[in-house]
Structures are given as structure tokens and as C-alpha cells.
Amino acid sequence: MAAGARNILRNWAQRLHCPHTRLTGRSFSSAAHTHIPGKFSLLKKGLALSSLSFLAIESYRWKCKHTVVYASIKVEDVKEQADYLHGSGETEKLYEFLSQFKNSEDPELLWRLARASRDLAQLSKTPADVKKRLVYESRDLAKKALELNESCSAAHKWYGICLSDVGDYEGIKVKIGNSYIIRDHFQRAIELNPKDATTIHLIGLWCYMFAELPWYQTKIAAALFAAPPSATFEEALIYFEKAEEVDPNFYSKNLLYLGKTYLQLKNKELALNWLCKARDYLIRTEEDKEVHKEATDLLKSFGEKV
Incomplete structure (x- = not known):
């Protein structure tokens, strides 16, 4: 995509x-409608x-x-x-x-x-x-x-x-x-x-x-x-x-991946911070919709209110 x-x-x-x-x-x-010499x-x-x-x-x-x-x-x-x-x-x-x-x-x-x-x-x-x-x-x-x-x-x-x-x-x-x-x-x-x-x-x-x-x-x-x-x-x-x-x-996807990367590095506090930003990013494209859904699902998995 x-x-x-x-x-x-x-x-x-x-x-x-x-x-x-x-x-x-x-x-x-x-x-x-008639021929014009030189440039059209x-x-x-x-x-x-x-x-x-x-x-x-x-x-x-x-x-x-x-x-x-x-x-x-x-x-x-x-x-x-x-x-x-x-x-x-x-x-x-x-x-x-x-x-x-x-x-x-x-x-x-x-x-x-x-x-x-x-x-x-x-x-x-x-x-x-x-x-x-x-x-x-x-x-x-x-x-x-x-x-x-x-x-x-x-x-x-x-x-x-x-x-x-x-x-x-x-x-x-x-x-x-x-x-x-x-x-x-x-x-x-x-x-x-x-x-x-x-x-x-x-x-x-x-x-x-x-x-x-x-x-x-x-x-x-x-x-x-x-x-x-x-x-x-x-x-x-x-x-x-x-x-x-x-x-x-x-870019909404950069916010999402900041959150996901911090999750991989076991820094939950910063991960949640970036995932919230990704969730709240103004949706304009299909990709933004996908980012919003993934960020929301990840936040739910940590018991965060969405």
C-alpha cells in the first residue's frame, strides 16, 4: 500500500x-479554424x-x-x-x-x-x-x-x-x-x-x-x-x-511506527504517547484510516480508553 x-x-x-x-x-x-503559421x-x-x-x-x-x-x-x-x-x-x-x-x-x-x-x-x-x-x-x-x-x-x-x-x-x-x-x-x-x-x-x-x-x-x-x-x-x-x-x-504512519517501535523497545509510556497521536491524527486518506484503526486497537490492548 x-x-x-x-x-x-x-x-x-x-x-x-x-x-x-x-x-x-x-x-x-x-x-x-484556419491554419496559423508558427506555434499553434x-x-x-x-x-x-x-x-x-x-x-x-x-x-x-x-x-x-x-x-x-x-x-x-x-x-x-x-x-x-x-x-x-x-x-x-x-x-x-x-x-x-x-x-x-x-x-x-x-x-x-x-x-x-x-x-x-x-x-x-x-x-x-x-x-x-x-x-x-x-x-x-x-x-x-x-x-x-x-x-x-x-x-x-x-x-x-x-x-x-x-x-x-x-x-x-x-x-x-x-x-x-x-x-x-x-x-x-x-x-x-x-x-x-x-x-x-x-x-x-x-x-x-x-x-x-x-x-x-x-x-x-x-x-x-x-x-x-x-x-x-x-x-x-x-x-x-x-x-x-x-x-x-x-x-x-x-505523517500518521510515522506516528504509529514511533509507537510500535517503542513497544518493541519495552518503553510503554512513550509508546502510548505516540499511539495516541496516531489515533488522533486527522483522517484524510485510506492509509490514515488504517493507521487510526491499528493505533486504536493497540491502545485497547493496553486497556486505554479510546
Whole structure:
């Protein structure tokens, strides 16, 4: 899951808290019925952002189908509209919108489409066969973004996330083998953007996963790899706390895992503190709902009033 993005994010968190963030841009001009030399006048002012409604996107899509579109679309405008839709939780609209640029050579558009594809896969209503297609599609898009720009922090992050999802379809050997690659991409993303709380959280999650790896999977890993991946709950805690330091309360799942990690370390007082924060986190996404339920169930197991 989230996919569940999303960008897994300071800007992401801000957009969720401020869904009516003002966007700027210019509207489309009318399409001419006669040939106009030079650049096509239809998109001469770039992608319309004067309206934040889906109608604007539909209008653009209709025009794309009925005219030749030249490279006059402003990438910055597309990115801004995509980030607005992402922050607003408009997963399906965002995927439709960005799918027009699936053949783009711009890594900023490709990793955003990878994120949208992955988020759509994470929706509970997405059929299993569609989910699988989207999982592989998101991986390929993120990989292409990386090939175009190795210095793109977000491309490293989303390639790591999407590669992890692919492991669910390819067995324990591939999943464990990919874990090294995933960790390396997360670490590279942090090198490029040390203030990305989401990626810091993801490395913490990586450590937590291997710290609690069932014994039989540990034996499988040891049999398959000379140096199987390993980590401790103490290492996971360092990353979860660092993520909160960089961006307090940015992500419900980070709060939950702080609580769970403290439980593993036998610190009940701090565990309950973080689990209460996770339970009380404002629910906006399906993942937030899952976090709320897990935190509530854990608190009940300790006799806490919920």
C-alpha cells in the first residue's frame, strides 16, 4: 500500500492542510479554424491554471484530442496542477491528467505520474488485475525518470517505493534481493534532499521491517544471500524520530511506527504517547484510516480508553 504517496512530504502535508492553496497561471485561448503559421495559438499561454476545477482539465484533454499540440505547454504549470490534485486527494483525476505525458522526457512529470499510478493502485476499489498493471507501470515510470536525471531526489524515492511494491508479485527471493537496491535509493534521495521527512521515514520503515523479520524468512535470506539485510529497532527509531524532527506530525504512519517501535523497545509510556497521536491524527486518506484503526486497537490492548 499507501498503492500507499504520497509524495510519500512537507509540501504534501501542507497541501493536505491547505487544500485551497492558490495556484497561478493563464487560461487557454480559443482554437482557430484556419491554419496559423508558427506555434499553434491554442496553447500559446500554456496550460490553464486560472481555474482549479476538473472542468479545466477536461477542457484541456478535449483540445488535446482535437488538435496538434506543440511543445508550448509549460511544464511548471503541469507540475503545479498535478501537485494540487495530489494534495487534494484527487487520485483518479490526477492519473488521467498526467497519463497524457507518459511519453514525456521530463523526469519531473514522470516521477509524478509514477506516484499517481502507485496511488491509484493503492485504492481499495482498484481491481486486482488493474492494481498489478499499475504497480509495474509505476516502477517503469520512476525508473525512466531516474535514467533521465540521476540527481532527482523524488525519482530515487519513488523508484524505491515502487520497486518495493513489485516485490509483492515476485516472491521472497526477489523481494529480499531488491531490499538492498531500495535502501540505496532511499539513502541517495536523502543525500539529495536531507529535509525530505518522508524518505527518512521510509528508511526507518526499512529498518523496522528487517528488525521484525520472522525467523523463517531470516533463514531464507541467510540461505540466499551471503550477507542478508539486517537492522535493529534502535536504528528504526533513529529515523522515525529524525523524520519528526524535520517535519513534526507530517505523517500518521510515522506516528504509529514511533509507537510500535517503542513497544518493541519495552518503553510503554512513550509508546502510548505516540499511539495516541496516531489515533488522533486527522483522517484524510485510506492509509490514515488504517493507521487510526491499528493505533486504536493497540491502545485497547493496553486497556486505554479510546
